[in-house]
Structures are given as C-alpha cells and as structure tokens.
Amino acid sequence: MRLVVDEVTVRYPRADRHILADASLTVEPDRTLAVLGPSGSGKSTLLSVLGGLVTPTRGTARVAVAEGLAPALRDVTAWVLQTVNVLPERSALDNVAVAARTRGLGREESRAVAADRLADVGLARRAGDAARVLSGGELQRVVIARALASARPFLLADEPTGQLDRATSEAVLDALFTTSVGAGVVVVTHDLAVAARCDSIVRIDDGRVVTA
C-alpha cells in the first residue's frame, strides 16, 4: 500500500494564489520521509492532502494498492499533531485508549492496547497521570502512542518536536521512529536534524515537491 499524490494543485477558497502547484509525491510503507520548506510553503497543506482532509483543486491523492478496492486516505492515516488536542483532565491511558476505541475495540481491550503503546514510548509509569501534569515531551509521546494505538499504516506528523529542546526532541523522535516500524511516516519539520533521521527528504519549492 502506498500514498500517491499526483500533480496536485491546491488553492484555498478566496485565496489569491496556489499553495501547491503540480505537486507529486509517493509515500512508501515502512519508510520515513521528511518534508521541509519555509513557513507558508504548504507543508501542512500537503500533509492534509495525504490525510484526505484537503481535496485537491486539481490532480489526485489516493491510496494505491496492489489488488482489490483501495481504502480512503482518511482510513489509513493517523495524525501526530502538537499536543493541543489532548484532553487535559483525562489520564494518559484514557487519551490513548480513545484511538483504540475508534478501531472498534472494546473498553478493556482498548485500555490494554493503550497501556502497551504507552510502554512502547517509555511512559508506562505515567499511564494513570492526568495529561495536564505531563511535560511537553511526555505529552508529545502520548500523542505518538495515540497515533500508534489507531494501528493505521501511515503516520502523518506535523512538527512533532516543534516546541521541544534538543534532548527532549531526540527522545520523542526515538519513540516515533522505533515504535512506528512497519508504518510509512511523513514528518513535516523545519529542523534539519529531524530530517536527517528520515530515510528520504523532500522540500516544497514554489508549490512543487522536489527531492532535497
């Protein structure tokens, strides 16, 4: 299974310019891909196209499968966003279990999956703590555990280490890259050190995706 963006142009309603223009990209399973580019160049927009949240004005974005009916982009992607969308009063475990529930798992099974994924990112001992008492780096690992708990084949990470210092950022990236083995991972970043840890790097240049 691959994610394929084919000559996609995106122009937001009432915007006076194209954000993406004939952008093409393939996201491979089991590979990590960094997307670089200046602020406003369309990195998050490209990620939203890959996640099926933004429909291209022209061109296509789709899941390509070897045989059978291709699933929708939304059904094969999970998001690692910055931590604003964590429920602060709920425990780390509850926050992660929510994603397992969306897979149709029952309550107890979801909690068991959540506990496993929190252990994967090194947070087993914080599972019962309310999200609001966790540090920024810990919260970001909760967000990764939540994406992993949804068991989607592709992870879309938008500036996953944007607000973290170097050491914390390294720990978060370790969690992301070691636990996501088997998934295709797309990481939008400004940080060259983050990009250097990925299998390949592209840049958005004047609306197009170019190999960096």
Ligand SMILES: Nc1ncnc2c1ncn2[C@@H]1O[C@H](COP(=O)(O)OP(=O)(O)OP(=O)(O)O)[C@@H](O)[C@H]1O
């Ligand atoms: N829903 C929207 N409607 C109109 N314009 C939008 C919308 N979303 C983004 N834009 C505009 O599209 C451009 C690209 O935004 P995008 O968030 O994709 O860039 P980015 O490269 O991720 O930027 P940053 O690095 O600053 O997060 C910006 O000029 C932004 O204002």
